Amino acid sequence: MTSAERAAYQCLSAVDAASLILAEPEITLFDVRDLHSYRQEHLERAMHLSEDRVPLWVGRLPKDAPVLIYCYHGNASKTYAQMFSDFRFRRVYSVDGGYRPLAIALNGPARVSGTDGSAELGAFLAEWTFDPADLNAPRQHGLTPLMRAALQGQREIAGELLALGVDIHARNDDGNTALWLACVSRDRGLVQDLIDAGIELDNRNDAGSTALMYTASSDRPELLQLLLEAGADPHVRNFDEMRAVELSASRACLKLLRHTAD
Template sequence: MTQWQTLSVTEAEAMLYDGPMLLLDMRDFRSYLSGHHPAALHLNDSNLRALIKHTARSVPVLIYCYHGHASQDMAQLFSDFGFTSCYSLDGGYEAWYPSISRPLDAISHELCGWLVDNEFDPTNLDQRGDNQNTALMQACREGNFAIAHELVMAGAGIDLVNKDGNNALWMACHSKNARIVKLLLDNDIDMDQQNDHGATALIYAVSIGHNPLVAQLLEAGADTSPTTLDDFSVLDVAASTSTLRLLQHHILPDNHPVNRFVA
């Protein structure tokens, strides 16, 4: 019975950033050097034995070749050696290449330089860095509108999340940059994304008492109903009386007793 599975590019990307995975490129070394997934290790006759011997059998293994054929045999080999989760990439590197690589002339010199300076691959705008942050997340956290704008326009993944479950909108709220927040909202980012603690960008903005951001998110239609894992609502985490008033006027009817009291 076949114990390995094939994965689409979309499924592979999701699994790769969902947790630890051994990603192996089994093409020839010259092809590997000319271009490969940033997380991929080159698989060859010299390191195959060591990888099988020293890798925990519980670690998922994803293998790609040129077109998705030879990788199936290699996935079966790893499965035969007791690896419990073995995958072959459907379509191989040729299927993955368009989403992980782009010509350098497609981006500006300024963006290319910024990416290199921050240790991101200019040919892969969705490469993950520390804490699985993308370049867009970092630019938003820095409050760098010009870089964030070009990344969005160049097609960087806008709804990706980092290891903590935060997306670029959370980072933009952290930098308190209203222009970047508007940029992301105008490009349909998930404004109600809940991180690993259940907090949304609105909950964060409320918790730091930044009323302009709170108002901006509320006007954009941010959902006020989500609660954190500790069951705290936006009203519970309001950092100031003025923030609480802002929320109450938005959430409660104008004739509600609370609104008449705090107005």
């Protein structure tokens, strides 16, 4: 099949993809992120798809069935979309920007207000020019108020934000959550607060790295141990195929991870 004979897939913005999903409730949705991320959260009705299962679905779905595919940021989904197009599926869509923008476009970001919060919270929001009417709205570098409080090591402010119900799963421009940023500030209590709040332990940023990898590579054994005890996965690999044990910057970190070396 020449490139000219290939059926073309379409790339859709998150907003257009959300409109399509709402307009066509029978559309087939595929999530091509790793299985751990899929199990953590995914769109309703979306099925996990790996490359080895593409032939199964190619043989099962009618060629005129609409298929929409999303990944982390909109790159891998194009590869999968081309696979379906090569098998002459006529309506195949890849989502630009990936899962997070699509989920927000479908569900809308929760608006959590801090207008009735403490004076300290109000001063913090003003200092960093956050919108007190929407505590999930990001500012510089994609940081939300919770992320900023974590980065600055302001545990009491972070605690108040958590009590108000802010989104603990939000990611900044590098794909990091508040957990990573709390590890940067080295605030053990704040890290524990985020763990207790149910933050995802194994979120992978845009380099495929987790907070566990960061604590190992930056010589933070006390936080490394805390994450391990909470259930963080030491076997996750970044996009360079490195695990936390291989990134360890000190003997203390290596000792905590020695059981994962094999």
